Structure formats: structure tokens, C-alpha cells
Amino acid sequence: MRVTVDSEKCQGHNRCFALAPELFDVDDYGTAVVIGDGSVPADLEEKARLAVANCPEFAIEIEE
Amino acid sequence: MTDIYGPVTDWQNDFDHAVPEYNERAHEIWAEFQSSGCPVAHSDRYGGLWAPFTHEMVHEIAYDTDHFTSQGVVVNTGRPLIDAPVGPAPPITSDPPFHNIARRLLLPPFSPKVIAAWEPEVRRLCRELLDRMGEITPGESVVDAAMQYAQSIPVNVIARMLGFPTEDEELFRGFVHDVLERINEPVEARMEFMQRLDDYLTVQIEEHRENPRDDLTSYLLGVEIEGQKLSIEHVRGSIVLLLVAGIDTTWSAIGSSIWHLGTHPDDLRRLVEEPDVMLFALEEFLRAYAPVTMARLVKDDHDFHGCPMKANDWVLLPFPAANRDPAQFDRATEFVIDRQENRHGAFGLGIHRCLGSNLARLELKVAVEEFVARFPSFAVDGDVTWSVGQIRGPRRLPVRIDSVA
Numbered sequence: 001m002r003v004t005v006d007s008e009k010c011q012g013h014n015r016c017f018a019l020a021p022e023l024f025d026v027d028d029y030g031t032a033v034v035i036g037d038g039s040v041p042a043d044l045e046e047k048a049r050l051a052v053a054n055c056p057e058f059a060i061e062i063e064e
Numbered sequence: 065m066t067d068i069y070g071p072v073t074d075w076q077n078d079f080d081h082a083v084p085e086y087n088e089r090a091h092e093i094w095a096e097f098q099s100s101g102c103p104v105a106h107s108d109r110y111g112g113l114w115a116p117f118t119h120e121m122v123h124e125i126a127y128d129t130d131h132f133t134s135q136g137v138v139v140n141t142g143r144p145l146i147d148a149p150v151g152p153a154p155p156i157t158s159d160p161p162f163h164n165i166a167r168r169l170l171l172p173p174f175s176p177k178v179i180a181a182w183e184p185e186v187r188r189l190c191r192e193l194l195d196r197m198g199e200i201t202p203g204e205s206v207v208d209a210a211m212q213y214a215q216s217i218p219v220n221v222i223a224r225m226l227g228f229p230t231e232d233e234e235l236f237r238g239f240v241h242d243v244l245e246r247i248n249e250p251v252e253a254r255m256e257f258m259q260r261l262d263d264y265l266t267v268q269i270e271e272h273r274e275n276p277r278d279d280l281t282s283y284l285l286g287v288e289i290e291g292q293k294l295s296i297e298h299v300r301g302s303i304v305l306l307l308v309a310g311i312d313t314t315w316s317a318i319g320s321s322i323w324h325l326g327t328h329p330d331d332l333r334r335l336v337e338e339p340d341v342m343l344f345a346l347e348e349f350l351r352a353y354a355p356v357t358m359a360r361l362v363k364d365d366h367d368f369h370g371c372p373m374k375a376n377d378w379v380l381l382p383f384p385a386a387n388r389d390p391a392q393f394d395r396a397t398e399f400v401i402d403r404q405e406n407r408h409g410a411f412g413l414g415i416h417r418c419l420g421s422n423l424a425r426l427e428l429k430v431a432v433e434e435f436v437a438r439f440p441s442f443a444v445d446g447d448v449t450w451s452v453g454q455i456r457g458p459r460r461l462p463v464r465i466d467s468v469a
Contacts, residue, residue, distance in 0.1 A: 011417040014176050014425075019343070029171040030422070053405035054347070056413055 009059035079105035112377035119392035132360035210461035214318035227279030316355035316457020326444035351408035
């Protein structure tokens with residue numbers, strides 16, 4: 001599983017960073033970025049799905 | 065105070081969110097609009113006002129900066145005096161492309177990591193307010209959680225961030241009340257109290273010019289756009305934004321959350337027994353009791369789903385109603401303390417996402433945690449008074465304390 005963030009859609013709600021700080025980081029402007037290449041270890045897949053389900057701007061996507 | 069409009073009898077055609085009944089019965093009124101054939105209210109008050117209540121419509125307008133301007137975001141009897149794209153309180157009153165320039169100046173001091181550093185201070189403040197409530201007799205003592213607790217938290221934090229005297233707290237609350245709640249008074253009265261706010265800020269800004277220090281006011285005086293310092297109007301406008309947006313909003317969110325726990329003992333028990341549920345509860349408080357309705361002005365005459373909007377009409381953006389729209393959320397009108405899917409728009413949607421959302425979340429989380437840690441059992445006991453206007457929250461919240469930790 002891999003996660004991606006669309007930085008055009010991201011408005012800095014900071015939900016992904018709050019729910020899955022192992023997978024996402026935020027820059028000085030509050031915009032989310034994936035950590036590393038966005039690969040999701042098996043034990044963090046649930047957290048990745050939570051991040052998707054809580055992004056108000058639909059900026060996060062999962063590739064299985 | 066002179067309300068120039070009076071009570072509402074027809075919510076569809078003579079809508080007014082500044083009559084006390086609106087915030088008292090908000091959940092009911094929104095549900096009626098959402099299930100009716102016509103989810104958009106209209107009124108000739110305020111020189112023309114529209115209010116759409118579905119998530120889909122609120123979402124559409126929030127993203128549509130072509131037909132709607134942010135130049136004015138608080139519906140009132142007048143119209144903003146500073147033109148788009150800057151508006152009177154940048155960046156909240158700014159439109160693209162200037163909006164992004166003004167916003168990027170203020171994003172770093174409100175970024176998640178900078179704000180997280182305030183946590184110990186907010187916690188200390190909450191505990192101090194709880195201590196100040198004095199001797200509590202469980203089952204008997206009634207405290208006002210809005211006045212004695214929720215109210216003081218955001219006002220204190222924002223005054224310190226701006227570098228304003230915290231002993232002026234009362235004054236700030238007065239300014240915010242004038243701007244946000246006295247919206248149906250004659251334009252002349254509004255001009256007068258806006259002038260009082262401007263005068264106060266001019267003095268503070270001058271004092272910061274003479275004695276620069278590490279706070280947001282000095283920061284605004286120091287930053288540049290394309291090599292130019294900000295105009296005094298821009299600095300003052302941004303401070304108005306931080307002061308006005310940072311006080312009643314969070315006060316309301318904290319108050320509404322305590323109101324919920326004081327009327328839903330099962331949720332209170334769950335939060336006390338399982339503090340980690342706060343990760344989800346925090347967002348559910350924000351969804352179910354979002355305090356902030358935004359507004360826009362119509363740029364040019366525009367047909368919005370059959371509504372003949374005229375240039376300069378107000379349009380409300382009731383994010384709190386959108387958050388409870390059954391077309392968008394499962395069990396929309398229920399409070400689900402551990403809701404797993406929660407794309408709420410409490411902080412707005414689109415380019416104007418609340419600049420202070422990280423601070424608001426921190427204050428709400430810590431305030432609720434500290435309140436329930438001190439008082440694991442309490443219940444609303446007495447008459448609750450709600451605010452009027454675009455910010456919804458309890459202003460009097462009598463709570464009977466049933467146990468003290």
C-alpha cells in the first residue's frame with residue numbers, strides 16, 4: 001500500500017498528521033507531505049485508511 | 065441596543081440568524097430546511113441575505129471565488145469599506161490572488177508544530193481557572209462553565225500571542241461582541257464601535273513600533289510583501305481578524321462540548337474511562353457543534369440553483385448545518401463519540417480554511433480534558449443562554465458538579 005497527498009487540494013486541516021504521524025508530515029505552512037516514498041507498512045494500513053476517511057478536502061489517496 | 069429588524073415568523077422568506085431563537089433552535093431549523101423542498105432561505109434584511117443549508121451547496125459556494133467574494137464575512141447592516149481583493153481584515157476578507165500572499169505570512173506562526181508548543185501553557189491556564197472556582201460541594205455546587213471557564217481560555221491565549229495586556233480581556237470580549245453580535249444595529253452605531261476597536265489597536269501598534277518584541281504584532285510590523293512592509297491598515301486588519309476570530313469561536317466550541325457532556329452522561333463516562341477516545345471525540349465535538357458560520361458577498365447578479373442572487377447580497381455559509389446534513393454524514397444528527405469517518409468542515413472548506421484551526425483544536429482538547437479530569441461527573445442544571453449571530457455557543461452554562469477528582 002502507498003499513500004499520496006495532492007498538495008493542490010490540501011488546505012492544511014492537519015487531520016492526517018494528527019491521525020497518522022508515522023505516514024504524514026506537515027511543512028511550515030501546514031501543508032501535508034508523505035514521509036519517504038509513501039509506502040505503508042502492514043501495521044499502519046488502518047491508520048492510512050483513517051487519514052483518507054478524515055481529510056475534508058479529499059486530498060489523500062491510497063494505491064493498493 | 066437597537067435591533068432594526070425584530071422577530072422572525074417566516075424562516076424561509078424573512079430569515080434572520082441574529083434573532084435569539086435561531087441559535088437556540090438551530091439543529092431543528094437546519095433539519096427542517098434540509099428535508100424541505102427548498103433548502104435556501106432568503107431575507108430582505110441586511111440589504112439582501114441568502115442562507116443555503118445543504119452540505120453540497122455550502123461546499124459549492126466555499127469553493128466558488130468567481131461568483132462570491134470574501135470581502136465581507138460577517139453579515140451586518142452595512143457593507144465593507146475596504147475593497148476586494150484585500151478587504152478590511154486580510155487574509156479572511158481577501159480574494160485570490162492577494163489572499164494567498166497575505167495568508168502565507170500568517171500560516172507559519174499557526175502551523176501545527178509551533179502551536180503544539182503552547183500546550184503546557186494552555187493546560188496551566190485551564191487548571192488555574194478550575195482552581196479559581198473555589199470550594200466545590202459535589203451534588204450541590206453549580207458553576208457557569210461558559211463564563212467562569214470556556215470564555216477565559218481563548219481570550220487569554222490570543223492576547224498573549226498578540227502581545228496585548230491580558231488585563232484588557234474584558235475590553236477584547238466587548239469588541240468581539242460588538243463586531244459579531246451587534247449586527248442588526250444601524251450602520252452609524254456599527255461605525256462608532258468599529259472606530260473604538262481601531263483606536264485601541266492603533267495605540268497597541270504604536271507601542272509595539274516603539275518596543276518591538278517576540279509576538280504576533282511585532283511579527284506583522286516586521287514582515288514584507290515583495291520588499292514592502294505591510295500598510296498600517298493591513299496590520300490592523302489582520303489583528304482584528306486574529307482577535308475577533310480567536311475568541312468567541314473557541315469559547316463557543318469549548319462551551320458546546322461541555323454542554324454536550326453535561327447532557328449526555330454516557331459520553332461523559334466514556335471520555336473519563338477511556339481518555340484516548342479524545343482523538344475522535346474532539347473531531348465529533350467539532351462536527352456536531354461547529355461554532356462558525358461564515359459569509360460571502362455576491363460579486364455580480366448570479367443565478368444560484370434558481371435563486372436570483374443580486375450583487376452585494378450577503379450569503380451565509382453555515383458549515384455547522386452542512387456538518388449535520390444526512391446527505392453527507394451517516395447518523396448525521398447523532399453524536400458518535402468515536403466516529404471513524406469524519407470529513408467535517410468545522411474550519412471551513414477550500415482556500416479559507418481557518419488559520420487558527422490548530423490553536424482552536426489544542427484549546428478545545430486541553431479545556432475538555434482538564435474539565436473532565438477535575439470533574440468526572442457533572443450535569444447541566446439551569447437555564448442555558450446561547451449566543452446570537454454567526455458564532456453559535458452557550459454564553460451562560462450552569463453546570464452542577466457531581467464529583468471532584
